[in-house]
Amino acid sequence: MIKHSLKWGALALALALPFTAQAHKMWMVPSATNVSVADPWVTVDAAVSNDLFYPDHMPVALDRIAITTPDGQTAKPENAITGQYRSVFDVHLTQPGTYKIAAVNGGLFASYEVDGQKKRWRGDAADLAKAIPSSAKNVELSESINRVETFVTNGKPSDGALKPGGKGLELVPVTRVTDLASGEAATFQLLLDGKPAPNLKVMAIAGETRYRNAQDELDVTTDKDGKFSITWPHAGMYWVSASTQDDKSSIKQAKVRRLSYAATLEVLPQ
Template sequence: MKLSRTILLASIAAVTLTSAAHAHDVWLLPSSTVLSRSGPVTVDGAVSNDAFHFTYRPLRIQDNLFITGPQGISVEPENMMQGHLRTVFDANLPEAGSYRIALVNASVMASWKEGEETRRWRGRHEDLATNVPADAPELSVRESISRIETFVTVGSPSEIAPTGQGLEVHPVTHPNDLYEGEEATFAFTIDGKPAAGVEVSIMAGGTRYRDQLEKAALTTDGHGRISYTWPKPGMYRMEASADDENTTLANAQRRVSYAVTLEVLSQ
């Protein structure tokens, strides 16, 4: 099954079950998050519930990968390879500062009736009007914006500029400055505005080697913030999603989701 179909089916499942709990996790895993000098990192990407083991599907990366560095510089991925179970690419980081590696998927799903038959369409926001009759009976439109991220810093951590689109994190604690036993704070925003009351989960990788997921469940406060004290060093996955109707499409529901891979260092 191709990833697009996986996503499609997952989206359909999400629509019918009004929950994405059955979708698989998607993640990026960088070879290093802290570097002393400019140079390459390699990044694995996969669809797998077994973070961070590649056990299910590779990531399908086309024009949806954005590597952004200090002062907004853009880095092109190199040596992209999609295998059976994972996708790999390199990012050659040219200068000191912090880099965001982000996989951004934005899509619209529509379903409607034509006579007795249910029709479905999935595509880009801007192509909806030409593909879906606006006055179709039982028209249901669902927009989705998802961000899958990780961060890498060469030298001193630098500011990470928000995109202002969908659900994302403004680091109060820098994502490459996380340490075992210390509290980190993250501010979630939706379209750049504080996202209050959003459920966030944080889970250490390596679930294969323990019996319970040990997933921490937090809810953002009135400023969209959560704080969490890292129990141990390692790679973590933090994710959140929210449903709203803040879309320019008529009668549409929207799901915004966010997931980030964070490395917590030992003291």
């Protein structure tokens, strides 16, 4: 139990920092992003790793998985297991349309001193008062909201699952998110608390980085409406990410709010 607590704490600390090309990356990869068969299912791998998309560090916690169905309702992952390096679960696509599969993380991080010794704490706002001693000095508190997503379409694409929730950093596809092709530009919009997020750096990295000497990331910046476009150089799975921070935490004591978003998108050959 202690070992797992330390692992989740390390993951949370990593996710509180801005995404970079070299850092550990949290991702989910479905076995297919487009299906059109009777009684369709997909299997999803979920992990944190250095190389995309090879699990080599730790699994994603299954209790953080949120699946939105085409009609905007929620579904639960099925046949789920967690191994040493990755979690795996199935999604039964019982409705036609596009599904959004997300891993959502949030919490508070604190650093402080007690009797001259530096301490750290991570947890929920409800536990803050009893977690940090009243005698603590030099208390610094920050909030983090992190979202990792992927998308799967059963038959004809739809938009019901793609509506933003209005909290944190979110992606709204303008181009059909499961209909991306190499050599073609795809457009998306980033929202921060439901409003356009301008001037944010967005990074896209193709998978199989373990077979390259460089990450070869594609860098773009959102415009005044939070929109950005990427022209995919070749087919494959891509990890698209953005991060930011502000002082708009919902927790009064927190001076900083750190937010990040990442999505795994499949690009098909023309």
